[in-house]
Amino acid sequence: MEQEKTDPRILRTRKLIMDSFIEISGKKEFKDITIKDITTEAMVNRATFYYHFEDKYDLLEKVLSEVLLINLNSDQVDQNELNEETIVSIFVAITNFQNSLSKRCHRGYEDTIARIIREQLEIIFYKMLLKRQPNDENQALKQTAVMLSWGLYGTAVEWRRNREVPPEEYIKPLIPFIIK
Amino acid sequence: MEQEKTDPRILRTRKLIMDSFIEISGKKEFKDITIKDITTEAMVNRATFYYHFEDKYDLLEKVLSEVLLINLNSDQVDQNELNEETIVSIFVAITNFQNSLSKRCHRGYEDTIARIIREQLEIIFYKMLLKRQPNDENQALKQTAVMLSWGLYGTAVEWRRNREVPPEEYIKPLIPFIIK
């Protein structure tokens, strides 16, 4: 809505780089991936990478948050408030995400990925809380967002261990507690 | 071999435009395709099109010759002389080409396509003849190239009408006559 028409070259190049990174992540461990690997696959100049991203970790962060946002249909995020439906869809998005991208990445980097995902969740929750209660203290809202992000992410990790029920069912009993 | 490393941006953009054109050719008649259609599909600016191509016809010409060259393995063309093997592979390339791209294009433009293909063949034959007999008169070589291009293309058209034997077989009896 409020984006000022970003240059199509930027969108194109970012996509080339991100897609290449995802592609390579399926074959190599994160720590063994070089900037050159990424830019060669993407067919862009190495210097162009640094025009868009600080470094490899910045790229990882942006790829993860983008994949997460796509998974939970970014329109909803901006507009929706914090209600039952939203929480279910976020939880489903997390589990979907774990089933897709995190599987592609090699062992040894789950911690970093988990941290980034939680940070993104935190941002999303904070925005929603702010929309719901604009007058409350910021500090309190932030703490709530932190707790929710850890809680929901942890629940998704736990769900993954047995997967006896679909994620929608798994999260339902917890919702009244969250909404409180 | 002698190419001076063309800018990767040029290769990328040309490919985007050409691929888009081939894609659209499958859905629309050539005469109904606008430059805007092509550049929109390719996600490049309309002005950029004119940086690479004179107009729609220039694009068609370059796409056709490129597809033809790919079909007959461009390395061979530059290096090979005019011998039995080369002629067979060119003939096969023409028939392959007719089975692929010309089928995608709509009726009513076969004549133009045929003309462009013949012109490309003419160029290829002329180069090969020049390599074989560098001392002969240019005019005579050109005339020979014209005759060969029409002859081989026409033979391919004729072959298409019944297709009782594979193209390799079909062309064989004619080779001694061509080589003469």
Place this chain on the structure above:
DNA sequence: TTGGATTTATCGTATATACAACACATTTGA
């Protein structure tokens, strides 16, 4: 026919990308 709408083709200018060179850090292997 006329007049509005679309398409073509070109221009100047702003911006993104390519490229080569650089200093510095990290890895490798002899």
Place this chain on the structure above:
DNA sequence: TCAAATGTGTTGTATATACGATAAATCCAA
């Protein structure tokens, strides 16, 4: 251990692309 090789992050400059404006050409309905 040292030296060579590889990788990182930055800079200056050249070039390709984006974009908006423009005039002319073509199309099409009233």
